[in-house]
Amino acid sequence: MRTLVTRLWTRLVGLIGSLGAWVRRHPVIPAHRLTQVAGLALLVLLAIGSGTTLMLDRIEAIPAGAAFRVDGTLVTESQLSDRVKLLGALYGVTPPTDPAKLDQFRRDSAKAVVVSDVLADASRAKGIVIADKTANDQLTQLIETTFPQGRDVFLRKLAGVGVTQEAVLGEVKAQLANARLYDQVTNGVPVPTDQDVEHAYQQHKAEMAVPEKRHLRNIVVAGQDQATRIRAQLAGGADFGAVAGQSSMDDSTKGKGGDLGTVTRDQLDKNYGDAAFTAAPNSVFGPVQTQNGWNVGQVLEVTPAVPLSLGQVREQLRASVLDQRKTDAWDTWLSGQLRTAHARYADAYRPADPDSATPGPNAGSS
Known part of the structure; x- marks a missing residue:
């Protein structure tokens, strides 16, 4: 069974086009955002009936050379490119060559990085801190299981594409923090009852084999x-x-x-x-x-x-139903976080559904 960290990462990578996260309570508005929110609310009141959305778009316009703004922080196209380069070095994420697919990849890459930044803010707000040793140990484990040539060769290859060890450890810390955040967000999800499990078995009986x-x-x-x-x-x-x-x-x-x-x-x-x-x-x-x-x-x-009989799959099916409930709770929470963050994208980077926790069927369209 894949680890929680791996499952979370798969969901985050899923936001990058055909890429599948290490992604995972109440909306958090950092202190520096409170005056912005109050100011925007006043502008909305003043602009009723005179093009509110257009006025807000102009006020929060994304300057040339930038990909998006989230929680008041502007991310340039160059910074986004560096983040995608890190994903490529670590997880094999590579931009497609087909122009239509490249457009979708660009939009979904921007959204994936927004999701990552929103999760980092939420982790900090909840006091989640990953120790250097914990991140180093996790990186060592990942290298041992996926890169038999060893850590030194791994790091040299990363350096060859302009990725530092500090950037890699930062990514590992982020994903470990997301895993802890996921546990906190989904902690209250109820364990399925025997009746719930039997219902799921009847729904998927043809697959139980x-x-x-x-x-x-x-x-x-x-x-x-x-x-x-x-x-x-x-x-x-x-x-x-x-x-x-x-x-x-x-x-x-x-x-x-x-x-x-x-x-x-x-x-x-x-x-x-x-x-x-x-x-x-x-x-x-x-x-x-x-x-x-x-x-x-x-x-x-x-x-x-x-x-397979219900008796043969009962506990595995219970775990599967619980996992789906946690996923649903996580997606609902994350969608709320994205709405609160109020990300603004440059036209070329705007995803089809900026506030959705998962890619939509038309991801990449404008």
């Missing part, structure tokens, strides 16, 4: 024409294992006749999985294109899905 598994063999080649010729060879009676040994580009399986072992559908590339799990037992399927090339596969054996 050990998934179907299939034993597969595969041949992968560079081009579609070659894959089509291989499919014809196999249809003519050629031995799959022998053809795999001669032709497949997958060095990890060609010596085993292309044997992929027994897998579930979600372990496979979507296109390949769709073909493999709709093919008849003992049949050959393909060609199917994946990121690795063109594939011709064979179904050797099918292990059907096995339904």
Whole structure:
């Protein structure tokens, strides 16, 4: 099971286009905002009937070279770029090359950073402090589990793209603080009763099963024409294992006749999985294109899905329902925080729904 920190980060990254957070009580208005709020309220009263929204937009206009303003702090395009660069170095977040997707990425990146800043303000307001040692220990653990070359190599690679160790530790501290904030916000969420769990089971009964598994063999080649010729060879009676040994580009399986072992559908590339799990037992399927090339596969054996009883999944389902309740409580709280922060975006960075805790279906549109 993923750690809380990982789940939170996934939600925050989800705000960056197709990226999924380490994100998580009552609206907080820092002291320096109180006079601003009072002043704006007075302006609203004076401007009733004469274009209030337009007047506020002009008063809070975002200057050239800036991406957004949140809680009175202006973030420039350069500062936003640095934050996105850090995400890229740590989590593989990279801007797309397609112009339409790049526009969405830019808007969702700005929103993700706004969310991060709003959460940092909320953590400070609640007195959440992460010690240097705690952050260092967490970073060491992350490196050991995801970067086998070691910490020194990791830090050198970061330095090569202009990211400092201090920036990395700052990010780790922020995510650990968000995890503690999440715990505080969701602390009062009620644990599901047995009746709640049974209701959830009935709603999702079709999904309560050990998934179907299939034993597969595969041949992968560079081009579609070659894959089509291989499919014809196999249809003519050629031995799959022998053809795999001669032709497949997958060095990890060609010596085993292309044997992929027994897998579930979600372990496979979507296109390949769709073909493999709709093919008849003992049949050959393909060609199917994946990121690795063109594939011709064979179904050797099918292990059907096995339904699970309520007794078998009760506690796992209870945990799942509780997790969803916490997520809903968190999203409601976070949306309130975003409304209170009153972020103002430059036109090119404004997301479709600035106050939503999660990306909307039209994220990136203006």
